[in-house]
Amino acid sequence: MTVKEIVEILEGKIIYGEDYLDREVYKACGSDMMSDVLAFVKEQAVLLTGLVNPQVVRTAEMMDIQCIVFVRGKSPDMGIIDLAEEREIVLIKTDLEMFTSCGRLYSHGLRGGSGE
Amino acid sequence: MEEVRLHYDVNAYDFTCAGEASGKLKRSLKNLGFNSAVIRNVAIAVYEAEINMVIHAEGGVIDAIITPDCITVILADHGPGIPDIELAMKEGYSTAPENVRALGFGAGMGLPNIKKYTDEMNIDTVIGVGTTITLKVYNK
Ligand SMILES: Nc1ncnc2c1ncn2[C@@H]1O[C@H](COP(=O)(O)OP(=O)(O)OP(=O)(O)O)[C@@H](O)[C@H]1O
Ligand SMILES: [Mg+2]
Numbered sequence: 573m574t575v576k577e578i579v580e581i582l583e584g585k586i587i588y589g590e591d592y593l594d595r596e597v598y599k600a601c602g603s604d605m606m607s608d609v610l611a612f613v614k615e616q617a618v619l620l621t622g623l624v625n626p627q628v629v630r631t632a633e634m635m636d637i638q639c640i641v642f643v644r645g646k647s648p649d650m651g652i653i654d655l656a657e658e659r660e661i662v663l664i665k666t667d668l669e670m671f672t673s674c675g676r677l678y679s680h681g682l683r684g685g686s687g688e
Numbered sequence: 689m690e691e692v693r694l695h696y697d698v699n700a701y702d703f704t705c706a707g708e709a710s711g712k713l714k715r716s717l718k719n720l721g722f723n724s725a726v727i728r729n730v731a732i733a734v735y736e737a738e739i740n741m742v743i744h745a746e747g748g749v750i751d752a753i754i755t756p757d758c759i760t761v762i763l764a765d766h767g768p769g770i771p772d773i774e775l776a777m778k779e780g781y782s783t784a785p786e787n788v789r790a791l792g793f794g795a796g797m798g799l800p801n802i803k804k805y806t807d808e809m810n811i812d813t814v815i816g817v818g819t820t821i822t823l824k825v826y827n828k
Contacts (some may be wrong), residue, residue: 578772605789606739607797610732611804623792627739630707631792634714636724651704 573597573681575639577661578618581595581676582666588653589639589662590614595641600682608677612685620673621669624648638662643670692754696731698738698765700747703791709750710735713761720754722827729805730759731826734799737763737821743770743788745819759825769815777803 576626578595579586586593599614609631618639619632624646632640640660642648645667648656656663666673694716696709714731741748741750745767753760770776777799786796805807809825 597815605795605797606792607795607801610736610801611797613728614731621792625791627706627707627792630711630735633711634707634728634735636728671784 573680574675575664577680578639578641578677579664581666581680582664582670582673583668584641584664584668587642587648587665588656589660590663592614592638592660592662595638595662597682599685600674600677602670604670606615606644610635611625614685617685618677618682620677622629622646622670626655628650628652629659629661632661633659639664641666643668657664689754689756692716692720692752693771694752694754695753695795698747698750698763699746700742702747706739706814707735710738713750716752717759718752721781722759723825725744726759726825726827730761733802733805733809733823733825734761734763736801737761737823740798741765741767743784743793748818750804757827760822761771761824762820763819764820766818769817769819770813771815773811773813781805 576597597616597618600636602620603609617637620641622643642665717727745765748765752764780796780801782794783794788794806823807826810822813819
């Protein structure tokens with residue numbers, strides 16, 4: 573699934589990363605606890621979270637995650653956007669809640685770490 | 689490649705900057721040419737330990753000793769120490785207060801994650817004096 577498709581499926585908006593619409597993601601994880609995210613490495617994953625602070629970007633950086641979706645209409649501040657820009661990590665926001673966002677991506681074929 | 693030594697200071701109570709040292713170390717390892725899996729293992733483990741230094745201790749110092757075969761990272765703080773290491777290593781065990789949970793930490797997964805992503809991990813802790821975590825990741 574591409575970044576562009578994620579934006580469409582989630583009726584979202586790109587906050588940073590217009591240049592990376594064709595970037596491919598193969599796996600997804602959704603969590604508000606960063607250590608839960610850090611427990612499972614998935615190649616080319618998208619991270620969905622309701623948490624909005626710089627540590628979300630740093631967690632993605634350590635994991636080589638290249639796309640973050642902020643759910644429930646939350647917006648990152650400039651500090652967070654700058655951090656993502658330096659690391660070339662795409663930021664998307666959606667008004668949908670976590671459950672709905674994950675459900676939509678799942679029904680379009682995206683899977684979690686176990687592949688189920 | 690000769691031995692490379694890197695040093696970072698980790699500020700106390702600066703949650704925004706927590707992870708800065710881990711990110712710098714990650715970029716240095718990339719420049720030194722290590723493969724992405726090795727780099728990621730080091731980055732995740734050091735990040736978890738760096739976050740712990742900020743939220744559970746009063747900051748500290750990180751030293752990395754890098755050779756072509758092995759990456760060793762020593763994280764030393766002067767925090768309260770860990771009373772029961774075995775308990776602290778359990779998945780889900782956390783003493784993090786509510787304000788730390790609101791920041792996305794306190795799942796009790798950090799120390800287990802460090803163990804998972806490293807080849808060797810040692811915790812040296814003295815109550816009231818501080819904690820030193822030494823971790824090693826072999827280059828393979
Ligand atoms: N450097 C440290 N100094 C003092 N206590 C620590 C230190 N690191 C960890 N601890 C103690 O060990 C517990 C478990 O640490 P661990 O990193 O596994 O979980 P956490 O930090 O509470 O949550 P998470 O890492 O999932 O965000 C902590 O809650 C804390 O009580
Ligand atoms: Mg921790």
